[in-house]
Amino acid sequence: MNVMVDSPVLVGRDAELARLAAAARAAVAGQGGAVLVVGESGIGKTTLLDAAAAHCRDLGMRVHRGAAEDLEQEIPFSTLAACLGIGPASPDPDLAPLSALLRGEDVFAHGVDAANHEYAIGEAVLGLADTWTAARPLALIVDDLQWADTATVRVLDRLADGLAAIPLLLVLAKRAVDRSGEVAAFWYCLLDRGAAQLRLDPLPADAVADQVTALVGAPPGPRLRQLLDGAAGNPLYVRELVTALRDEHAVHLTDGCAELGERAWGELPGSLVGVIGRRLDALPGPIRDALRTAAVLGGSVSEAELAKVLGSPPEEISAALGLAARGGLVTTGRRPRFRHALICEVLAAQVPATVRAALHVRGARVLAGRSASVTRVAEQLAQGGTVEPAMRDWLAGHARTLIARAPGLAVQLLRRALTAADPARTAELRLHLVRALLWHGELDAAEREARQALTAAPAADRAALYWLLAQSCYRQGRITDALAVVDTAVADPEVAEDRRGRLHGFAAVAKMFQVRIEDAAADARQALALGTATGDQHTLGLGELAMSAVTMMRGDVPGGLELARRAQSRLGHGVLPDLQVEPDATVAYCLIGLDRLAEADEALAVAADRNRRTGSVYLAFTHRLRAAVRFLDGRWDDALVEIQTGLESADPLREAGRLRGLAEVISVHRGGTAEVAAATVAEQPDAVYEGGDQSFTRWAYALTQEASVGPAEALRLLLPVWDQAGGIFPRRVVYRVCPDLARMAAACGAHARLVQLVAEVEQVGGAEPCHSLRATAQLCRAFATDDAELMRAAAASYAEAGWRLCEGYAHENAGVLLARAGQPGPARDEVDRALAIYELLDAAWDAGRAGARLREAGVRRGVKGRRGRPKHGWAALTDTEHRVALLVAEGMSNPEIAARMFLSRRTVQSHVSSILAKLQISSRVELAVVAARQDSAPG
Known part of the structure; x- marks a missing residue:
């Protein structure tokens, strides 16, 4: 048959x-x-x-x-x-x-x-x-x-x-x-x-019979059915059994049925593997050898590669594989594949381990000689056990590509190669190993290998090893040890001037994180001097970027912006990722400090897109800055989306705490809780403040305490954010807490501290009075002097700065001051302006506070009440969500919408999820229908 x-x-x-x-x-x-x-x-x-x-x-x-x-x-x-x-x-x-x-x-x-x-x-x-x-x-x-x-x-x-x-x-x-x-x-x-x-459960007997009928063109007879019962309803088992019986001419047609012949097997092999093995054993030797070798080398081997490994003429291998394909074992084509993985496994298991290893070594050599992909060669090397001299040369020449593509495999092979490498190759392979370990995230191992390599490194490798060693220490949080490596490196006469310049740039950044501002400035100047001497644009850019941060920390934001723009022009849109600085984000940071929020948003859109595409380390940081812009200008729903996107991003710079802190600040203003902030502050004895990293967290918790305990406790909690400001979070950055500090101080009668706050804020803004700084100084002085007109001026200044919440604060406070001065009409007008802003922000807590303060001052607002945005339906969508919804309805993809709106794809996805929830639908198709109804609705 x-x-x-x-x-x-x-x-x-x-x-x-x-x-x-x-x-x-x-x-x-x-x-x-x-x-x-x-x-x-x-x-x-x-x-x-x-x-x-x-x-x-x-x-x-x-x-x-x-x-x-x-x-x-x-x-x-x-x-x-x-x-x-x-x-x-x-x-x-x-x-x-x-x-x-x-x-x-x-x-x-x-x-x-x-x-x-x-x-x-x-x-x-x-x-x-x-x-x-x-x-x-x-x-x-x-x-x-x-x-x-x-x-x-x-x-x-x-x-x-x-x-x-x-x-x-x-x-x-x-x-x-x-x-x-x-x-x-x-x-x-x-x-x-x-x-x-x-x-998938075993097939029932009638389904097995259907399979046999489909395979051989006739239903199984009683004896064949009985034999097939031992296949336990496994389709491959059935297929392999019937195929083996056919190959041995043990099945024939009788009365329209497929039935066992006289020479049929006496008993069924005990397993599917046994059936496959018996069938494979019956193959001619050349076919079996070709299939076994193909099974060992893996599914992607081509006919030509297989012929080279076996040392056989290509036409013989092609003929053998053709016969195997006709037998249903492999597919046809330039790269034949086994029809089932189990067949491949059985064949590979028939090859002794030592022979398998030798085949892998030969396979690696053949693939390398045919310029196969680095990963295909490396796969074979990894299975081969040893890295012979010729392949050590190949590994050294292709290490960077392999590290980028498969760092874990690169580490494994480089370590194996080093056990038998000749001295001429050892230094090169060890440098690659350090880089591979660092890239793979094995920081302590990278440090050990780098220190060992430096003991005998040739002059040409020393600068690179110093750099990698400094990074391994730095990323483990040991900044002092990293700086010690830099000191050794810059004193090494074998390190070229341009490399020393970059090391000084790194040191400047590291010292800023240690709040050693003057030392950081000295290293930045060294980087600039060496960059000028060598003409190395990268070194100059790093020096300018470091000096930009130093200048900002000293309070000179315009000067910092000028330096950051210079660095941006030299570095383009890239920088050594080992430094925690980034040109576009640094420019944006300065622009935020100058109230140029729209420009900052544009710079951050560029930075976020590049960081997303390249996997750079600053992605969560750029989303935090984008959230900060939206917090200031009143787009709080969009700020929360940016926060969520940042939290879902890779976060080696540990931005998550700051992102969650800002989210909780918004939550408190909207009448919610700050559970993370409460837990964080509760873990600190005696309300110890551990620096600017916790400023948003402390801010959120202080606001909750103002509502539940009182302004005096809130002031005690929030003051350290201002009093202990410095380093990378100077007062020029954290002054946005001052409007709350001034309100708390005034409410609890801390007049002396309020007067001191006025002087401090005016000192910060004296040299460079941007709108928000001027507004904050006006607000604080208006609190200290009960000056309603000055508070109104603060509202106007905040409006110019684009700080919507603080604009609302100033109107609220002006209304309270006017009410206390016996001017109920103007007081109501000011509070109404504040409430209109709070309504746009959905700031329920602020709205409630404003109304209560006005009533305490003896003024009633009448029947006016806060409407707020509905929670569900088309009207619940924010402006951004409305735009996204219409673009989805047009059939645009998330990446297309992201490009149109200068957002990230993940941010658009978060908006889409929010839209679907508010509209109480589950798909983009339904969204298109809802949007079409809105377009066709009257009015």
Whole structure:
């Protein structure tokens, strides 16, 4: 009997396929979801995914399908790249930016470590998904998830977080094995989020009969049915058994049935592996050898590569693989793949361990000689055990690329290479190892290796090693040790002047964080001098950027802005990521200090976009500054979105505390709580204040205490923010707490402290009276002198500065002062102006306080009441949300909306989530319908 269908046949899975089809239809309708397929090897997961992919294509969905590979688990995003079809010959222009990120192009110029780079890749993937789903529904189908690399799992987790609102179907399959780790945690997390799980059980007897009929063209007879009972309903087991019986001519047609012949097996092999092994053992030697070698080298080996490893003519290998393909073992094509991973595993297990290692070493050598990708060569090297001299040379020449693409694998191979490296290569390999460890986040190991390397480093490597050693100390929080390394480096005659200049720039920044302002200025001047002497623009830019920060800390914000702009022009839009400074964000910081909020927002849009694309370390920092701008100018809902985006970003600079603190300041003003702030301050004995990092937290807690305990306690808590200001948080930065300090001091009768505050604020603003500083000085003096007209002037100055909350404060305080002076009409007018601002901010606590203070002063407002914005419906949307909603309705993707509105993709996503919640809908399709109704509504 020679008739045999080679491709897998799907039988007995109608219910599972129906559930997948329903999920696909839901995604097409705009409501995405995840379906998880689990089952033992050979149970039919891949065949079911094939059918699901075909169904999705029939529905008009864009389909990306791939599988994880066992050998590629150490290569970040390898599974994702396979699923999206990213490779050297990928024709899709949409994938070009992501492909460049995966190759690690310019990665060391922007990122501080692999985690940040992975975050940037994740952002690119999510942006791509947004773009694709805006054009048509998308299905991402991943098989063999149990072998997925960690980076792919993490980005899939991020992608799955917002599935319900976009037309995206995520289908994942894995073996039914109980394992801990990232894949298991992700799987359970998806189930908690409501993903559907399809557990593939053994096929019933009638389904097995249907499979045999599909395979051989006739139903099984009684004897064959009895033998197949031992396959336990496993489709691959059935297929391999029937194929083996066919190959041994043990099945024939009798009375329209497929039946066992006289020479059939006496008994069934005890397992699926046994059946596969028996079938493979029957193959001719050349075919078996080719398949075993292919199995050892992994699924991506080509015919030509396989021929080179085996030392056989290419035509022989092609013929052998052709026969294997006709037997249903592999697919056809330039890179044949095994039809089932279990076949590959059985073949590889038949090769002794020492032979497998030798094949991997030879495979690495062949791939390197054919200029294969760095990761493919490294995969083979990692499995080979030893790094021979020729491959040590290859590793040294390709180390930077490998570090960028797969730092963990780079560390493993470099360490292995160093155990047998000749002295000529040792120094070079050790320098690469230090860089790999630092990039991989193994800071203490990087420090140890750097110190050891410096004991015998050639002159050409010393500057780089000093720099890496200083960074390893710095990132562990040991600034003093990092500065000691700098001192040693700048005294080393082997370190060139331009490198010494950059080290001085680094020292200037480090000393600022130690609040050693004058020492920081001295190092900045050294960097500028060396940059001028060498003409090195990078050194000059670092010196100017460091001096800009010093100048700002001294209170000269215009001077700081001028220096920052100079640095920006020299550095373009990039800087060594090891320094906690960034040109565009530094410029924006100065502009905020000068009340040039719109200009600051533009600079921050550029900085946030670049940091997101490159994985730079300042992303959360730029979102905090964007939130600060929106807090000042009254866009509080947008500020909260920026805060949330910052909290969801990579955060090596530890901005999370400041972001949460600002969120709680807004929460208190809106009548909410400040639980994090309360817990933080409660942990500090005797209300110890630990510096500017906690200024927002302390501010939020003081406001809650003002409401619950009284102004005296609030003043006690908030005063340290002002009294202890200095270093990187000088009074020129933290003066925004002074309006609250002045109100608290006046309310609790602390007149002497209020008068002192007036003098201090006027001193800060004396040399450079920007609108907000002038307004703050006017407000404080008006409190001290009960001068209503001066308080009105403060309101006008705050309006010019764009500080909406403080403008409301000034109107409120003017109203109270006028009421106390017996002018009820003007008092009501001023408080009404304040309440109008508070209503725009949704500042319920401030509105309640203003009304109560006016009543205490003997003035009633009448029947006027605060309306506030509704919580649900179209009218509940903020101005920004309204614009986003209309752009979504036009069919624009999140990245397109982000580009149009100068926001980040994640910020737009947060706005979309808020819009859907306020409109009480669940998808972008429904949003388009609601928006269309609004356009067609009368009036």
